[in-house]
Amino acid sequence: MEPGFWRSRWQKQEIGFHQADYHGLLLAHWADLKVPSGTDVFVPLCGKSLDMVWLAEQGHRVVGAELSELAVDAFFAERGLVPDTRTEGVFTVKSAGPYEIWCGDFFEMPADALRNVAGVFDRAALIALPPDMQQRYAEKIAEIVPATAPMLIITLEYDAAQMSGPPFTTPRAQVHNLYDAKFDVREIDCRDVMETHPHFAARGLTSLEECAFVLRRR
Numbered sequence: 001m002e003p004g005f006w007r008s009r010w011q012k013q014e015i016g017f018h019q020a021d022y023h024g025l026l027l028a029h030w031a032d033l034k035v036p037s038g039t040d041v042f043v044p045l046c047g048k049s050l051d052m053v054w055l056a057e058q059g060h061r062v063v064g065a066e067l068s069e070l071a072v073d074a075f076f077a078e079r080g081l082v083p084d085t086r087t088e089g090v091f092t093v094k095s096a097g098p099y100e101i102w103c104g105d106f107f108e109m110p111a112d113a114l115r116n117v118a119g120v121f122d123r124a125a126l127i128a129l130p131p132d133m134q135q136r137y138a139e140k141i142a143e144i145v146p147a148t149a150p151m152l153i154i155t156l157e158y159d160a161a162q163m164s165g166p167p168f169t170t171p172r173a174q175v176h177n178l179y180d181a182k183f184d185v186r187e188i189d190c191r192d193v194m195e196t197h198p199h200f201a202a203r204g205l206t207s208l209e210e211c212a213f214v215l216r217r218r
């Protein structure tokens with residue numbers, strides 16, 4: 001997926017992935033990770049996700065990474081916040097209140113940006129990328145996320161013959177392939193979500209599972 005693809009999606013407001021509420025699996029399972037309140041949490045490929053608001057409400061400082069400046073600006077504007085802006089290498093970093101969003105390409109993110117991160121929430125980040133990019137993504141995550149930080153990852157699993165991504169089907173075996181070498185991967189929840197995602201039925205899917213995994217560094 002080229003950067004231009006996502007920037008154009010935001011420009012045209014084709015953002016069907018954006019949810020008007022907090023993600024149920026975040027609410028159900030974040031506490032399992034035992035990330036202390038008051039610590040930093042990383043939300044890769046964050047869009048303007050409300051999940052960042054919920055994480056901030058749990059007492060976290062939220063560090064996001066997002067390609068589209070439009071998405072970042074919308075996130076702050078919708079909170080009534082006017083961010084401070086600074087430049088860090090190739091990134092424009094916008095921060096206000098408990099939020100600091102690194103606007104630029106996640107694959108260029110310096111590890112130093114995440115030095116205080118104690119937990120990660122990945123919803124529609126890994127699965128936004130095609131399989132060949134997922135390998136690079138998982139390697140980059142392992143490179144920049146502190147080894148002590150557990151991760152909550154949400155995936156979707158469907159028959160790839162019925163629909164092309166994004167979101168890309170990311171079966172359990174793929175999650176294990178990507179992360180097993182460096183992380184203990186624990187599947188904690190899997191739900192049939194076909195009925196609550198009618199737009200995917202319109203795209204041809206007849207079954208859809210959403211799964212949550214907790215990953216801890218070996």
Ligand SMILES: C[S@@+](CC[C@H](N)C(=O)[O-])C[C@H]1O[C@@H](n2cnc3c(N)ncnc32)[C@H](O)[C@@H]1O
Nearest residue numbers: 006017045046047049066067105106123124128
């Ligand atoms: C499917 S959306 C999910 C957004 C958010 N996680 C959510 O749950 O609403 C994927 C997001 O990743 C962003 N993105 C894609 N590739 C990126 C990259 N290489 N670096 C930073 N952001 C990227 C896109 O602009 C888009 O906002």
